[in-house]
Amino acid sequence: MALKRMDNVGIVVEDLAGTIDFFRELGLELEGRATIEGEWAGRVTGLGDQHVEIAMMRTPDGHSRLELSRFLAPAVVADHRNAPVNALGYLRVMFAVDDIDETLERLRTRGAQLVGDVVRYKDAYRLCYIRGPEGLLIGLAQELS
Numbered sequence: 001m002a003l004k005r006m007d008n009v010g011i012v013v014e015d016l017a018g019t020i021d022f023f024r025e026l027g028l029e030l031e032g033r034a035t036i037e038g039e040w041a042g043r044v045t046g047l048g049d050q051h052v053e054i055a056m057m058r059t060p061d062g063h064s065r066l067e068l069s070r071f072l073a074p075a076v077v078a079d080h081r082n083a084p085v086n087a088l089g090y091l092r093v094m095f096a097v098d099d100i101d102e103t104l105e106r107l108r109t110r111g112a113q114l115v116g117d118v119v120r121y122k123d124a125y126r127l128c129y130i131r132g133p134e135g136l137l138i139g140l141a142q143e144l145s
Contacts, residue, residue, distance in 0.1 A: 001062065004053055006064070007065065008056070008064075011066060011093075011136060012069050012071060013069070014054055015133065016068060016070040018074060019055075019068050019133045019134065020057070023066060025106055025109075026107060027060055028058060030058065031056065032056050032124060033055045036052045037049075037051040037052065038055065038144075040062065047074055048073055050071065051073040051136065052069050052070065052071050053070045054069050054070075055067075066093065075076075081136060083137075091137065092129065092136075092139050093137075094140070094141055095141070096141050096142075100118055100128060100140050103140055107132070109135070110132075111133060112131065115130060116129060124144055124145075126142050127139065127141050128140050141145075
């Protein structure tokens with residue numbers, strides 16, 4: 001049996017509405033929102049009885065998704081949002097954009113902050129990392145072909 005695809009990346013947030021607005025500004029589409037709760041969900045996550053609000057965001061090409069989750073119960077127990085780029089574990093989500101400067105300008109109105117600089121990698125890409133809503137680390141890549 002072969003792997004079919006990566007279905008989504010999950011991100012836990014405190015401000016679900018604000019994070020949805022940020023990723024909409026980036027260009028993702030809200031696919032749907034739901035409340036997940038009950039014993040069955042806790043069996044999947046190992047958290048027991050849980051109550052979570054989720055929003056599924058889809059990239060314009062339809063191939064990738066972000067699942068944004070806001071835990072109402074149990075309470076969040078750790079916070080990795082301000083970890084540096086070289087911290088162990090999941091690092092960031094990278095998005096391909098048409099125009100990195102225009103994208104940065106739009107996202108700054110939603111609170112995004114550039115982590116370092118916008119850099120050029122050979123004649124292939126312009127790249128940068130930003131901190132988005134709640135300090136989430138997000139990469140942007142503009143292909144230079």
